Amino acid sequence: MTTETDRELWARATSGDTDAFGRLFDRHARAVYNHCFRLAGRWTAAEDLTQATFLLAWRKRTRVKLVRDSALPWLLAVATNAARAERRTTARRLRLAAKAPVAPPSPDHADDVAGRVDDERRMAEVLAAVRELPRGQQEALALCVWSGVSYAEAAAVLGIAEVSVRARVSKARTRLRGLLGTQVVALATTEETR
Secondary structure, three states: OOOOOHHHHHHHHHOOOHHHHHHHHHHHHHHHHHHHHHHHOOHHHHHHHHHHHHHHHHHHOOOOOOOOOOOHHHHHHHHHHHHHHHHHHHHHHHHHHHHOOOOOOOOOHHHHHHHHHHHHHHHHHHHHHHOOOOHHHHHHHHHHHHOOOOHHHHHHHHOOOHHHHHHHHHHHHHHHHHHHHHHHHHHHOOOOOO
16 A cells, blocks of 8 residues: 655645545644644634634645645644734734723612612511501501692592691501601601691
8 A cells, every 4th residue: 555645645636636635634634733732822723723724725725836745834834824814813803802992881780679679578568557557547648648749639639627637647657657666667658848
């Protein structure tokens, strides 16, 4: 069995013989791969550069004449050029990325979500306490304290005297302070300036 030289395999590959090119690949891929690793310093980059080297060799096979019996020196030169081109491309991308405006940091929604959960928990406590009030006090509290309706307007809506609305709101606040304490009662009542 005779072993063909690289020059003979290359000559067959230039006429489209993929098996001949495959034998060249099998013969030199490891050396090209190791060379690419030494140039790039990363195995994944070496894989990409090796693929690029042999792809370029296949594309240029009809325009390149081997002057030596080995294709390896030419393949290593192609790999070196591919590594340089990759470094230039990476450097260009990094420069472009450095010029890109920096997006403002996104707000952390965790605090907002935690605050909402706490508000809902406290509001559930308040609503449970408000449900223990007489209906008239609930209505006066909802209108005057929670919705900001004046005592006079609330009296007209409820069909009672304004002094009665004030009394119901006052009693509701006193009862809620007893049920909730001063920490949570702030959610149920606010000091109005009407």
